[in-house]
Amino acid sequence: NAGVxxxxxxxxxxxxxxxxxxxxxxxxxxxxxxxxxxxGMGLRLIHYxxxxxxxxxxxxxxxxxxxxxxTEDFPLRLLSAAPSQTSVYFCASSYVRNQPQHFGDGTRLSxx
Amino acid sequence: TQLLEQSPQFxxxxxxxxxxxxxxxxxxxxxLQWYRQEPGEGPVLLVTVVTGGEVKKLKRLTFQxxxxxxxxxxxxxAAQPGDTGLYLCAGLSSNTGKLIFGQxxxxxxxx
Numbered sequence: 001n002a003g004v005x006x007x008x009x010x011x012x013x014x015x016x017x018x019x020x021x022x023x024x025x026x027x028x029x030x031x032x033x034x035x036x037x038x039x040g041m042g043l044r045l046i047h048y049x050x051x052x053x054x055x056x057x058x059x060x061x062x063x064x065x066x067x068x069x070x071t072e073d074f075p076l077r078l079l080s081a082a083p084s085q086t087s088v089y090f091c092a093s094s095y096v097r098n099q100p101q102h103f104g105d106g107t108r109l110s111x112x
Numbered sequence: 113t114q115l116l117e118q119s120p121q122f123x124x125x126x127x128x129x130x131x132x133x134x135x136x137x138x139x140x141x142x143x144l145q146w147y148r149q150e151p152g153e154g155p156v157l158l159v160t161v162v163t164g165g166e167v168k169k170l171k172r173l174t175f176q177x178x179x180x181x182x183x184x185x186x187x188x189x190a191a192q193p194g195d196t197g198l199y200l201c202a203g204l205s206s207n208t209g210k211l212i213f214g215q216x217x218x219x220x221x222x223x
Binding site: 035090 | 153
């Protein structure tokens with residue numbers, strides 16, 4: 001029972017570097033989303049997708065790109081990492097948008 | 113911007129005590145979800161409440177949705193060390209369809 005799988009679990013980057021956070025789900029969920037979690041601020045939505053080929057911005061999209069070429073995968077790209085992007089990133093999925101989310105175990109990202 | 117205020121932010125109690133966590137907003141939500149998160153893991157759904165005034169029980173945990181669907185509470189009876197974790201409420205906005213999370217309540221239950 002894999003559920004939502006995120007890789008890597010930990011990553012350290014230098015300012016200006018780019019990288020892709022991977023997210024895959026095996027539950028045939030149409031809705032997928034990316035959140036960042038910072039102390040005292042709960043979970044904030046970065047981008048989301050209601051199905052393959054469709055993506056939209058969430059609450060804090062600046063500095064991040066996403067694509068959804070398949071139902072299973074929803075990668076998050078940091079184009080030019082900044083220290084303000086140091087956070088824990090969670091990918092989540094559900095059958096449709098208004099259902100409870102299934103979360104991955106997160107990627108802990110530090111930008112130096 | 114819709115906000116979901118969660119209180120308290122931190123709670124440290126002794127085993128056997130009771131506690132209540134509150135989740136408040138000025139906005140109406142279609143439903144409200146409660147999650148529990150342990151260190152190094154993602155949030156896991158505990159319960160969803162949908163109807164105004166609804167009460168749901170999960171063993172020693174009691175969840176209530178306000179009559180106007182703007183607030184919710186989580187009450188834990190006789191807390192145990194295994195209840196330690198971060199509790200998050202999340203409201204599904206009636207207007208935008210987006211899920212809005214509260215800041216979370218970190219609960220520590222000491223043996």
